[in-house]
Amino acid sequence: MISIDGSIGEGGGQILRTAISLSAARGVEVEVYDIRARRPKPGLRPQHFWAIKAISELCDAEVYGLKQGSTRVRFTPKAVREKELTLDLGTAGSITLLLQALIQAISISEKIVHLNIQGGTDVKWSPTMDYFRQVVIPFYGLLGIGVDLEIRRRGFYPNGGGRVACVIRPPTRIMSIDLKHKEHGQTRISSLCSGLPFSVAERQAKSASNLIWGDGVKVLGLDSRVEEAQSPGTAICIYSLKDSDTYIGADGFGERGKAAELVGRETASRFLREYDSKASLDRHLADMVVPLLSLASGPSTFTTSSITQHLKTNLEIAEQVVGARSQIHKVSDSLFEVAINP
Numbered sequence: 001m002i003s004i005d006g007s008i009g010e011g012g013g014q015i016l017r018t019a020i021s022l023s024a025a026r027g028v029e030v031e032v033y034d035i036r037a038r039r040p041k042p043g044l045r046p047q048h049f050w051a052i053k054a055i056s057e058l059c060d061a062e063v064y065g066l067k068q069g070s071t072r073v074r075f076t077p078k079a080v081r082e083k084e085l086t087l088d089l090g091t092a093g094s095i096t097l098l099l100q101a102l103i104q105a106i107s108i109s110e111k112i113v114h115l116n117i118q119g120g121t122d123v124k125w126s127p128t129m130d131y132f133r134q135v136v137i138p139f140y141g142l143l144g145i146g147v148d149l150e151i152r153r154r155g156f157y158p159n160g161g162g163r164v165a166c167v168i169r170p171p172t173r174i175m176s177i178d179l180k181h182k183e184h185g186q187t188r189i190s191s192l193c194s195g196l197p198f199s200v201a202e203r204q205a206k207s208a209s210n211l212i213w214g215d216g217v218k219v220l221g222l223d224s225r226v227e228e229a230q231s232p233g234t235a236i237c238i239y240s241l242k243d244s245d246t247y248i249g250a251d252g253f254g255e256r257g258k259a260a261e262l263v264g265r266e267t268a269s270r271f272l273r274e275y276d277s278k279a280s281l282d283r284h285l286a287d288m289v290v291p292l293l294s295l296a297s298g299p300s301t302f303t304t305s306s307i308t309q310h311l312k313t314n315l316e317i318a319e320q321v322v323g324a325r326s327q328i329h330k331v332s333d334s335l336f337e338v339a340i341n342p
Helices: 014-024 045-056 095-106 131-144 198-214 260-276 283-293 309-322
Strands: 002-005 030-033 062-066 072-076 084-086 113-119 146-153 164-167 186-194 219-226 231-241 245-252 300-304 326-331 335-341
Touching: 002 014, 002 309, 014 030, 014 045, 014 072, 014 095, 014 164, 014 260, 014 309, 045 062, 045 072, 045 084, 045 095, 095 113, 095 131, 095 164, 095 283, 113 231, 113 260, 131 146, 131 186, 131 219, 131 231, 131 245, 131 283, 186 198, 198 219, 198 260, 219 231, 231 260, 245 283, 283 309, 283 335, 309 335
Parallel strands: 002 030, 084 113, 186 219
Antiparallel strands: 030 072, 062 072, 113 164, 146 164, 186 231, 231 245, 300 335, 326 335
16 A cells, blocks of 8 residues: 655645545555645545545545545545546535546546536636636647536536536547647637626736737637626636647636736736746646656656646655656756656
8 A cells, every 4th residue: 555645745635636546547555644734624625525535436446534624545446437427516616626636537447437517617726617628628638538528507616506517538548748849829818707797708808818919929819708607707718729739828717806807917927927938838737747647658748837836746646656757857947847757
């Protein structure tokens, strides 16, 4: 059994999700202790409980310590099975973080999984659904992982209530990558609001577009819309993709009392930092892909704009659970090369 300190690095729920999903993928038993030990509310929170429960159902795992507030979990998986799961995360639990963990868990199983999930589609501290759909899923495709996603209703904090249907089709093997920036793709903006006038989404997108054009970057696609949700909210995603080359994005959320124009400008500023770095993957996608590349058919290399604590933590957990080795090379103050050898 592999024992993992849940308080290392950033010390959050990502340690747990990465360790459990890699455990299911490789069929190895893991124990995670001191879970979120340095957080104000240590132990499993509802979103972590549901991630482990969902993964355990896919691989008939025996789980010790699966209860809210638990600071120690032992996970003993069996083989992943084809299955259809219906999950309700309650209020605004993040659907995108759950999908990320589930896809990692079944990534080398060759088992097709159908999911119907209710929860938060666009909430703080997690990727927006449009970022997941427009940036993350295309990258999964590069690795050979097929993901069909249908957003049936948006879910914002605090009510959640978003509904998503998803079909995951793992490949026979995960492809390795060699991404060292060559050329940017077209820049696009996706802006939406729910329970608010259409003009809010328009203003959010327009302010982002103006800042990006002012930096000399062309915006070739701009989509503003109103979508159904149980509670009001806004989200914006700005992205630039070029197949087998670059996968760059940034996203943001509206908040009560915060002008739509400010949300747009802040998101555009984050996007431009990634775009101007000449990286192949933005800093958030970089940490997301580590577990999958640790299971790939061969060594992988990519560049990113920053070595975040989440990236370091995922590299460490991947080494502990599946033995993947990694190296980081600083190219410049805003560009780093990451190599992963499964």
